Amino acid sequence: MKEIKVRIYPDLKNVMVIEVNTLSVKEVLETLKDVLKLQGQYVIVKNGKILGDEEYISNHDEITLVPVIEGG
Amino acid sequence: MIFGFNGKLLDVDLTKREIKITELREDWCKLYVGGSGYATRLLYDLISKETEPLSPDNVLIIMTGPFVDTFSMSPKTAFITKSPLTNYLGKSMVGGSFGIMLKRAGFDGIVLKGASREPVYLAIIEGQAEIRDASHLWGKDVLETSKVIKEELNNRKVKIMAIGPAGENLVRFSAVITDERRAAGRTGMGAVMGSKKLKAIVTYGSKKVQIYDKEKIIYLMRKHLAAALKSPRGIGLRSYGTSGGLISYYLDGNVPIKNWTKGIFDKVDNITGQTLQKIYKSRGVPCGTEVVCSIQCHKELQANDISEDEWEKCPEFETLALIGTNLMIDDYKSLIKINRLCDRLGLDTISTGGVIAWAMEAYEKGFIRAENLGFELKWGDGKATLKLIEMIARKEGLGNILAEGVKRASQKINLETESFAIHVKGLELPAHHPRRYHSMGLAYATSNIGASHLQGMTMLAERGILLPEYGISEIPKDAESKVKVTIIHQNLCAFLDSAGLCKFSVFGIIDFNKIAEAYKAVTGFETCKEDILETGERIWYLERLLNLKLNLSVKEDTLPKRFVEEPLNEGPVKGVTCPISQLLELFYRYRELDPWSGYPNKEKIKKLKLDVDVIN
Numbered sequence: 001m002k003e004i005k006v007r008i009y010p011d012l013k014n015v016m017v018i019e020v021n022t023l024s025v026k027e028v029l030e031t032l033k034d035v036l037k038l039q040g041q042y043v044i045v046k047n048g049k050i051l052g053d054e055e056y057i058s059n060h061d062e063i064t065l066v067p068v069i070e071g072g
Numbered sequence: 073m074i075f076g077f078n079g080k081l082l083d084v085d086l087t088k089r090e091i092k093i094t095e096l097r098e099d100w101c102k103l104y105v106g107g108s109g110y111a112t113r114l115l116y117d118l119i120s121k122e123t124e125p126l127s128p129d130n131v132l133i134i135m136t137g138p139f140v141d142t143f144s145m146s147p148k149t150a151f152i153t154k155s156p157l158t159n160y161l162g163k164s165m166v167g168g169s170f171g172i173m174l175k176r177a178g179f180d181g182i183v184l185k186g187a188s189r190e191p192v193y194l195a196i197i198e199g200q201a202e203i204r205d206a207s208h209l210w211g212k213d214v215l216e217t218s219k220v221i222k223e224e225l226n227n228r229k230v231k232i233m234a235i236g237p238a239g240e241n242l243v244r245f246s247a248v249i250t251d252e253r254r255a256a257g258r259t260g261m262g263a264v265m266g267s268k269k270l271k272a273i274v275t276y277g278s279k280k281v282q283i284y285d286k287e288k289i290i291y292l293m294r295k296h297l298a299a300a301l302k303s304p305r306g307i308g309l310r311s312y313g314t315s316g317g318l319i320s321y322y323l324d325g326n327v328p329i330k331n332w333t334k335g336i337f338d339k340v341d342n343i344t345g346q347t348l349q350k351i352y353k354s355r356g357v358p359c360g361t362e363v364v365c366s367i368q369c370h371k372e373l374q375a376n377d378i379s380e381d382e383w384e385k386c387p388e389f390e391t392l393a394l395i396g397t398n399l400m401i402d403d404y405k406s407l408i409k410i411n412r413l414c415d416r417l418g419l420d421t422i423s424t425g426g427v428i429a430w431a432m433e434a435y436e437k438g439f440i441r442a443e444n445l446g447f448e449l450k451w452g453d454g455k456a457t458l459k460l461i462e463m464i465a466r467k468e469g470l471g472n473i474l475a476e477g478v479k480r481a482s483q484k485i486n487l488e489t490e491s492f493a494i495h496v497k498g499l500e501l502p503a504h505h506p507r508r509y510h511s512m513g514l515a516y517a518t519s520n521i522g523a524s525h526l527q528g529m530t531m532l533a534e535r536g537i538l539l540p541e542y543g544i545s546e547i548p549k550d551a552e553s554k555v556k557v558t559i560i561h562q563n564l565c566a567f568l569d570s571a572g573l574c575k576f577s578v579f580g581i582i583d584f585n586k587i588a589e590a591y592k593a594v595t596g597f598e599t600c601k602e603d604i605l606e607t608g609e610r611i612w613y614l615e616r617l618l619n620l621k622l623n624l625s626v627k628e629d630t631l632p633k634r635f636v637e638e639p640l641n642e643g644p645v646k647g648v649t650c651p652i653s654q655l656l657e658l659f660y661r662y663r664e665l666d667p668w669s670g671y672p673n674k675e676k677i678k679k680l681k682l683d684v685d686v687i688n
Binding site: 009012039045 | 317
């Protein structure tokens with residue numbers, strides 16, 4: 001298992017440590033949505049950049065889950 | 073009888089103070105649906121290139137579609153006129169309950185001609201219409217106007233659309249505000265109402281129009297409402313409203329910063345919808361009390377430290393972007409106040425943001441000076457922005473020039489400032505970024521009303537909200553597929569604006585096979601998804617032909633040079649420009665438009681059964 005640090009936007013002070021099986025962005029996203037019971041669409045942001053599904057994060061990385069709203 | 077409609081229009085001549093009732097044409101309902109399509113067809117015969125938009129000769133049409141008050145999430149009412157901002161087709165769609173109540177009062181639309189000498193308002197109550205004195209309302213803001221009218225009529229259920237001081241003073245980007253907080257913002261509808269000395273329209277009724285297949289509509293409405301609750305797009309909008317889109321769009325490089333010159337605004341977190349709804353208790357409500365909607369994207373905040381109202385309107389994404397990031401204002405309290413001020417004065421927040429961004433850049437570059445203005449106008453200054461907005465609405469000082477819109481203002485102040493006046497055909501740009509989503513650049517350049525994000529929401533396709541029922545199963549990557557997506561989106565948006573459906577309840581939520589079923593169930597007209605596309609296409613060409621009749625030049629199908637020649641040097645779209653020439657060339661080919669005159673060929677006009685006289 002790998003550990004990552006996760007924030008959920010806009011609560012940037014609260015950091016959760018979550019264990020995941022894989023570091024593939026696509027799979028991490030699915031795991032986090034499942035574990036954190038999040039609905040809707042999210043992206044993983046690291047260092048101010050949206051990570052693509054095909055990318056990987058590193059063990060102990062700090063990431064932020066940002067909700068995606070398609071409107072306006 | 074035409075199912076889905078009352079079959080009646082109110083024809084109001086404000087000069088003669090005459091009101092007539094005319095019948096809706098069934099053939100036009102079949103060809104142009106209703107709403108914006110039907111109104112544009114009507115307008116086509118009523119105005120010419122000589123018609124001055126702010127003269128009594130201009131005509132303002134307010135029109136509902138067959139889905140209004142018959143189907144879920146369908147409150148959209150069309151405002152159609154000759155725009156005082158662009159001199160071409162003016163169009164603005166507004167939510168809220170006004171259109172629903174107008175239909176219940178017994179009318180599908182209102183055709184406003186001439187101009188009153190004195191301020192008046194129009195009352196349409198239970199099948200009766202009357203022109204009333206509004207001298208006592210002239211000068212009041214939108215909220216005060218609504219309050220006084222409701223007290224006068226002793227009826228709190230009436231629905232009101234009103235202009236504020238900006239519309240009275242003929243600010244070219246003034247809005248009409250319905251239900252006290254929804255704006256028919258774009259292309260200067262407030263000024264057209266103001267030029268007719270029409271302060272407000274009030275309506276109330278209790279009649280329901282007949283539907284062809286009521287059982288089917290109830291079934292489809294349930295499906296539609298449930299789909300909105302389940303889809304990621306519906307969930308997102310329901311959670312945070314459009315304001316929640318700011319952060320992910322920002323991270324994606326899809327917002328304007330400092331009049332479109334920067335790619336990073338590190339204070340964006342201070343003003344996102346999520347932050348506002350974390351600071352203040354929030355709630356979601358439908359855009360109007362009579363609107364059947366499961367998304368309820370209209371967000372309100374309990375911002376009692378800055379607002380007298382128990383529930384204050386949360387700024388929408390476009391406002392947070394055009395007045396927030398674009399002016400680099402990171403003070404959320406100022407943004408909430410600016411948002412409310414624009415509503416009260418009756419101003420379009422998109423154009424207001426675009427105009428003030430230009431003014432701030434002109435100030436920075438020395439074209440506007442503090443000694444002439446009376447105060448400094450620096451990026452990020454919320455207080456100066458509030459002051460300037462008041463000046464625009466009252467046409468005081470520099471506000472008198474800014475009230476003309478960014479195109480005219482730049483020509484008046486100094487021709488060198490035209491290079492950073494960001495508009496298409498005179499209409500200031502919305503927030504979606506042409507450098508990031510090239511198809512949006514094309515949609516802005518070729519929209520029939522100038523730069524509008526709602527006449528082709530192609531950023532959705534570029535962000536993965538596809539239309540497999542129309543063959544769009546992959547994110548468009550190359551120029552050819554981006555052009556094809558733009559054309560399909562333009563046609564579909566033209567249909568939706570004519571039917572009255574809210575676009576937020578369609579793309580990514582319900583497919584067009586279901587919409588075709590619903591259209592048939594409401595109207596009885598045999599319809600499939602291909603018919604919807606073709607009808608939308610017919611309406612798009614009708615709009616185009618109207619603009620050509622009004623003297624549109626193909627040179628105006630373009631983007632500001634800033635997006636084409638000036639890449640950003642930072643942020644997610646660093647180094648990128650929009651290849652508009654390449655996209656336009658393909659667009660003209662696929663649309664079968666002559667690249668020199670901009671006209672469609674005769675075969676196209678015939679094939680689409682467009683019943684208008686075309687002089688080419």
